Amino acid sequence: MRLITLTLLATWPLAALASDPSIDPETGLATWQAETRGIQVRLTQISPDQIRGFYLARGFSPEATERYARECVFMTVVRNIGDTPIRHRLADWRYLHAGQAHAIRGKTEWERLWQKQGVAEPARIAFNWAQFPATQTFAPGDWNQGMTTYSVPRGGQFDLRFVWRTLKGINAGGKTYSGTLEQVRCADETS
Secondary structure (H helix, E strand, C coil): CHHHHHHHHHHCCCECCCCCCEECCCCCCEEEEEEECCEEEEEEECCHHHHHHHHHCCCCCHHHHHHHHCCEEEEEEEEECCCCCEEEEHHHCEEEECCEEEECCCHHHHHHHHHHCCCCHHHHHHHHHHECCCEEEECCCCEEEEEEEECCCCCCEEEEEEEEEECECCCECCCEEEEEEEEEECCCCCC
8 A cells, every 4th residue: 555655656746846944933832835726825833842741731741742742733824815715734735854655644534542541531622623624625716724744853844735625516526636736844853
């Protein structure tokens, strides 16, 4: 299966290569953005301390919070900037790190981990609501945001290949497209 995935990734058009990131002058955190074929995808670094503060305040134990803070976490925003409905499935997105393509860990995988670690249900619900949706249909002008995570070391880099489908009507037809954000960098511990 991995060979098939890598072959598919190699054949995708490299639409929407990102330019240099913009840096927030107050926080020092970076944002990468791409726009192509009616979609805008933006990743903004979230620092480990921001993660710690957010999840400790929602009832996560220090151990569970630290487990999540070890991930490379981004605020992910997707906008439909075109004139036709689009749909994304996070399961179709891949990030490339150290020459390997990886699937993004979804809500279901995190839920299993949090249950195994004994995270209370109210904290798990808060976590679930903060994550980027696994799938969503966007009418023209619609957008949404949430957290996505990447198993990349602090300060490490990866490329993100995002995939979406244009729709004819609300549920059918259309074409599948992909774009790439290149050299996205994880926040380091001091961000």
